[in-house]
Amino acid sequence: MEFTQKQNLKVVSALLFLTVITQALYTLFTQWQVRYPVCVSGG
Amino acid sequence: MASEVPRLCLWGLEGVVFVVLAAIAGSALVQAKQYALGFSAIFTSAILNLVQVGVGLTQFGPLREAAQGVEAIAPAAGSVVAFSFFIYNAAKILLGISALVFGTAISQSGSKELGRLTVFVGFVAIATNTIVMMFGRIEAIPSGATGVIATLLLAVCLLKLQSED
Numbered sequence: 302m303e304f305t306q307k308q309n310l311k312v313v314s315a316l317l318f319l320t321v322i323t324q325a326l327y328t329l330f331t332q333w334q335v336r337y338p339v340c341v342s343g344g
Numbered sequence: 345m346a347s348e349v350p351r352l353c354l355w356g357l358e359g360v361v362f363v364v365l366a367a368i369a370g371s372a373l374v375q376a377k378q379y380a381l382g383f384s385a386i387f388t389s390a391i392l393n394l395v396q397v398g399v400g401l402t403q404f405g406p407l408r409e410a411a412q413g414v415e416a417i418a419p420a421a422g423s424v425v426a427f428s429f430f431i432y433n434a435a436k437i438l439l440g441i442s443a444l445v446f447g448t449a450i451s452q453s454g455s456k457e458l459g460r461l462t463v464f465v466g467f468v469a470i471a472t473n474t475i476v477m478m479f480g481r482i483e484a485i486p487s488g489a490t491g492v493i494a495t496l497l498l499a500v501c502l503l504k505l506q507s508e509d
Contacts, residue, residue, distance in 0.1 A: 309372035310506035313386060316365040317499035320393075323358045324492050330350050 352401065359397045366390035382445030386498075389438035396431040399424065429481060433473040436491030440469035443494040446501040455504055462497040469494035 304312065369390055373383035407421035443466025451459025472487040 304368065304371055306372060306375045307506050309368055309375065310502050312368045313365065313372055314499040314502035314506070316361055316368065317386075317495050317502070319361050320358060320365070321492055321496045321499070323354050323361065324488075327351070327354045330354070 355397050355401045359394060359401065362390045362394040362397065366394065379445055379449060382442045382449075385438040385442035385445070389435040389442070392431050392435040392438065396428050396435065399428045399431070404428075426480065430477060433477045433487055433491075436473040436487060436494070437470050437477070439491055439495050439498060440466040440473065442466070443469065443498045443501070446498055446505065450501045450504055453505075453508055458497070458500065458504065462494070462501050465490065465494045465497055 366387055369383055369387040373380060373387055376383050403424050407417070407424055411418040411421040443462050447459045447462030447464075447466055449459070451463065453459075469487075469490040472485050472490050476482060476485055476487040
């Protein structure tokens with residue numbers, strides 16, 4: 302299996318978008334955890 | 345433990361994304377007739393990010409638990425966290441370099457505003473992450489946020505570039 306350079310660019314940009322989304326979700330989660338520690342810990 | 349699940353899921357997902365990103369960016373680097381520096385920076389950042397996520401996933405939890413039981417371990421646990429952030433900031437500098445390369449390319453090929461913005465944010469990401477790497481974490485310097493914005497703009501530039509080719 303070989304990707305063309307055009308396909309490489311598409312996949313790399315999609316993966317970079319995915320890393321941005323996961324980091325945004327992680328930040329939201331940690332903020333939420335700080336604000337509502339009881340809800341997150343299940344207590 | 346419930347609070348650990350989303351964190352583990354997100355870091356686990358990120359780990360897989362960085363593995364695939366390293367493979368595809370490496371493929372792009374080998375095939376590249378131009379922008380080799382940009383692809384090289386993305387490839388290397390993926391490897392560094394993988395190391396950083398791996399340290400977070402496998403070492404933060406046990407070290408935190410150990411530090412709660414034995415106070416003397418706390419500095420060692422702190423040093424592992426600091427190492428992880430050091431690698432994280434190095435990866436953000438690389439993404440900033442890539443944003444400079446592809447931002448410049450885009451600004452010369454049509455989308456001047458997007459290109460200039462990407463170059464600017466890439467430069468800011470390089471500067472802020474360099475400061476944090478040198479002097480340790482500083483709350484007032486949003487090194488992570490600038491790196492993430494540079495990554496977002498870099499991704500947009502890559503999409504633009506492939507549609508223009």
